[in-house]
Amino acid sequence: MTKDKIHKDVIIIGAGVAGLTAALYAGRMNLNVLVLENGIIGGQIANAVSIENYPGFVSVSGKNLVSTLQTQAENFGAVIDEFDNIVKVSLNENSKIIETEEKIYTASVVIIASGMERKKLPLPEEKKFAGRGVHYCELCDGHMYQDKIIVVMGGGNAAVDAANFLTKYAKKLYLIHRSELRADEISQNKLRQNPKVEIKLQTEIKKLNGDKKLESIEIFDKNSGEVATLAVDGIFVNIGVVANTELFKNEIQISSSGRIIAGEDCRTNIDGVFAAGDVREKEIRQLTTATADGTTAALLAEKYLTKLKEVF
């Protein structure tokens, strides 16, 4: 089958908060905008039960925030395609080609806002138990563990928030982390006050056991040197994230941490290619900084397009 060839002013890769914000701004400037998303619209934040640090909202669910952003972007003419996966990307100053399963797109500007995904549990048994005891989305799979024993692995905000959410299902919940907790005090305190919860710090998960499903784990207490077996039904892994840069690794400058190198202006080493949101190498990665990046990338994309038109 020959793929249709289509040109767009701006193609945004990723429909997370940065990508949707860029789409909103670019759409408002009457640019012809396409957003391509291989996963879930909203990205990581779509799974957030309650967001309390996004200005203007006392509390908002990730789903509602994303839905509003999507409506805003679409109201300004941006098209979002979440069913046509990108298979190949070719980027240079003169040509920007994005091939999907069904089409071949060219674009004057590309904004990469492909975000991050959760790190996998680094144990050889992970594959055996993925979906059968090892999980990465508490909102999606938490319901499977009603009145069961749940472990949340990790010590950052995402892990503690996941643990707080999963207490509504668990009869017992362990939070296991290899060092000390880094999550906000307010979330930690909420978790510590829940009688179902036991927090094991300086503890590593060494092995997963079970026949068809996860049945127990082996844990190592770094302080005492003791190894113990813990009967558990499910583990929710929250041990950090990795940037979604696999598609671009041979196309653009990537940092040693796997993120795209671009300054606060979101400009990459290729003219007309911008990086926005968590995929960009930067110190602070928050919802607010993602929307800031999306705004910056779209406004500078428009400037770039105006200059291009002046040249031709």
Place this chain on the structure above:
Amino acid sequence: MVKVYSFEGCPWCDKVKKYLKSKNVEYETRDIELDDTARDECEKISGDTSVPVTTIDGKNYVLGFDKAKLDELIAM
């Protein structure tokens, strides 16, 4: 009739439903959180209550969002 075993707030379930809609495929939503019968049916079909589970005959099913497999199922 295509049935989608799912629950409110499950993002991949929503994606499956949006995909079926985009293909003009009618489907019935079976909510495994609100309906114990739906939960039992889901477990019987896939051996688990991990969702979304999409089925057309209660035997052949697709777990999660897999466009190629959903296309095959729709074509049955």
